[in-house]
Amino acid sequence: MYHRILTAVDGSLNAHAAARYAIALAHACEAILYVAGIITPEMSGKDEGALAQSAGTLVAETEGKGVPAHLLIERGDVIKTLDSLARAHRIDVMMTASRHEDAEHRYFMQSVPQRLMRVLTASLIVVRVVHLGVLAHPREILVPVVGGLREQAERTYLVSRLARHFQARVIVFHALEASANSGRAVAREAGARRVEAICEQLRKAGVAPHVRVVTHPLVGEAIMQEAARHRHDLIIMGASQRSFLTRWRRGNPVEDVMRRTPCDLFVWRSHRG
Numbered sequence: 001m002y003h004r005i006l007t008a009v010d011g012s013l014n015a016h017a018a019a020r021y022a023i024a025l026a027h028a029c030e031a032i033l034y035v036a037g038i039i040t041p042e043m044s045g046k047d048e049g050a051l052a053q054s055a056g057t058l059v060a061e062t063e064g065k066g067v068p069a070h071l072l073i074e075r076g077d078v079i080k081t082l083d084s085l086a087r088a089h090r091i092d093v094m095m096t097a098s099r100h101e102d103a104e105h106r107y108f109m110q111s112v113p114q115r116l117m118r119v120l121t122a123s124l125i126v127v128r129v130v131h132l133g134v135l136a137h138p139r140e141i142l143v144p145v146v147g148g149l150r151e152q153a154e155r156t157y158l159v160s161r162l163a164r165h166f167q168a169r170v171i172v173f174h175a176l177e178a179s180a181n182s183g184r185a186v187a188r189e190a191g192a193r194r195v196e197a198i199c200e201q202l203r204k205a206g207v208a209p210h211v212r213v214v215t216h217p218l219v220g221e222a223i224m225q226e227a228a229r230h231r232h233d234l235i236i237m238g239a240s241q242r243s244f245l246t247r248w249r250r251g252n253p254v255e256d257v258m259r260r261t262p263c264d265l266f267v268w269r270s271h272r273g
Contacts, residue, residue, distance in 0.1 A: 001092065003029070009058065010047075011047055021266075030067075035062070036085055038077075038082065093125060094123070098127065124269045124271075140230070140232040141166075142227055144235065144253075146238065162236075168233070174214075175215070176214075214226070218256075223235065224257060224261065232263055237268065
């Protein structure tokens with residue numbers, strides 16, 4: 001499903017750390033990895049050098065793992081250039097970093113993933129790396145089931161490939177608010193039915209998921225509590241463009257987790273949604 005993967009760096013440690021996940025995904029999917037560096041007019045010579053060094057190091061590391069890689073250094077507007085590269089190289093999924101601490105200094109800020117979601121024809125994974133400098137090797141992957149279950153096959157593919165690559169345990173998680181008249185057993189049964197379809201697909205893909213269902217009025221808070229309490233290493237959340245860009249009446253779980261995640265986070269959006 002993922003044959004060509006694009007990741008982009010800007011010379012920052014944050015973008016470099018996120019790109020390490022792209023290397024792992026390319027290895028897991030037996031895909032080609034394209035490492036892009038976009039030089040913008042406001043970059044200094046030092047910034048350009050850091051970008052080129054980061055991109056070159058990642059390509060060398062990728063090839064050292066037996067994964068084909070290509071280096072793409074371009075000048076121009078970040079969004080337009082990345083979209084153009086994705087179209088030209090028929091990219092299946094792009095991975096980009098997001099971290100609020102970098103917003104004032106780097107182009108990978110909150111608005112960049114949002115703008116990419118509006119124009120990108122490929123699927124998109126926004127990566128938030130919490131512990132910079134630590135080599136990512138998740139052993140516990142938390143998969144919250146939030147909102148709709150569209151493009152379930154692609155989500156199952158992504159989770160199962162990474163789980164097998166890292167030999168990680170997968171926890172499918174669902175938070176729901178029980179009615180005043182229903183007990184925990186009833187809520188748990190309803191939640192288990194909610195996640196059964198994705199669990200069945202994961203089992204067919206060779207991954208035996210664990211299921212955890214809780215009752216909580218705030219979905220985002222429930223996800224973060226689950227990740228912190230059980231020390232999960234990586235959260236993989238699905239999000240449509242609408243859910244990622246707007247706020248719901250009780251808050252947007254994706255935005256909430258993006259801001260305060262206790263561990264590394266993937267926010268995945270299929271190009272079909």
